[in-house]
Amino acid sequence: MMRQSILALNAGSSSIKFALYDLVSSQALQLVSRGTLDLGDIPTLRAKAADGTVQCDRQLATD
Numbered sequence: 098m099m100r101q102s103i104l105a106l107n108a109g110s111s112s113i114k115f116a117l118y119d120l121v122s123s124q125a126l127q128l129v130s131r132g133t134l135d136l137g138d139i140p141t142l143r144a145k146a147a148d149g150t151v152q153c154d155r156q157l158a159t160d
Contacts (some may be wrong), residue, residue, distance in 0.1 A: 111136050
């Protein structure tokens with residue numbers, strides 16, 4: 098069975114924040130991962146698991 102998830106996005110003028118939640122019941126969400134995409138001079142993607150483990154921390158190439 099495929100798990101049901103919700104992706105929440107918050108787009109600001111210089112960053113995008115995101116969070117991924119699993120739907121564990123009809124009344125409960127469980128955080129899976131969260132992070133930011135900083136769109137400043139040096140674009141950077143940072144993501145952490147719910148337990149704080151770093152999943153991604155990298156600068157993105159610009160053209």
